Amino acid sequence: MKRILFVCTSNTCRSFLAEYIFRDMLEKADEEGKLNRKDYKVSSAGLFALDEDEPGALAVKVLEKVYGIEDSDKHRARLVDDDLVADSDLIITMTDAHQQALEEAYPEAADKTFPLKELAYGEDGLDGSLDIEDPYRGDDEDYERCAAEIEKALKLAADKIISK
Template sequence: MKNILFVCTGNTCRSPMAEAILKHKGKDIFNVKSAGVFANNGSPAHPHAVQVLKDRDISVDHRSQALDKSLIDWADLILTMTENHKQLLCGQYPESIDKTYTLKEFILLGKDEEEQWKQIKKKTADLLEKQSKLMNKKGDVKPNKDQAEREKKLRESIEKDMEIVRELEAKFPNLDINDPFGGSVEDYEQACREIEDLIEKLVKNF
């Protein structure tokens, strides 16, 4: 059976719901765990999360846990709730890049779209690195006229490339699942419904 790890922020809302749903719908196919990139160990699932799962006749006995290397090594597939979770995770554990996706990315994008999305994100990371280097140069000695002109052209080039990246990203669906934390039961219901629909596709595809 495949080991699947769901990841969100605090491991009390989205990823516990995903874990409980997949355990319920795919118990003979997957081993399932969840964790949070900024989780405190030992917190229960949010009461609203427990309620919307109970409405589906899904029980949950959950205690939050922080993401760590042992969980990364355990997982065959890591599914995050947002692109930011994915970037944080892969930045800390680069060895996990090839097995880490957002849940929506893994389910909704075809192979060609997935490759395009990866290229867009790589381009974004490269541009942000250039931008950071440019900003760090501001602390250096005052540049001469030629250096100032080169920096100006570099800034203009970065801004132009970032605009291209934003246009490309706009062609893709939103690959994040909104965080219901602090919201109403209805907000949790909406998040749970979205997660459930994706997990049903996940089980069907396997």
């Protein structure tokens, strides 16, 4: 089983959105006979997460409204820890700074840790940026824009994510 971990700051928005959007993509690919969803374990965590913190209400709303994902409100944030890093085959961060912080705390994870935009667009990311902007304290449009940016990057990076 391939274990994929998405990481951001608090695990209530970006990594949470990436986890649920990617799970949805895997479900659809499974229905189309392209892969077996059971071959993948997808999760998320935050570098500074408060364990059991609820996801952002606007992030949940976007998943329901745009993607038809109805159970995301059950998600609870969790902190990145030694076991989670060791148990992950691929760690995908939402920013370059997240990658750097992970690699500093877990040097053994350097070969399996990448910003999402690097996987999608190459070493320079999109327009020179490897960061997915945090919509925290933003409005519905900010969260929808963030989810769309994550989805686009996930679609572009899907083959790399599955094969890494």
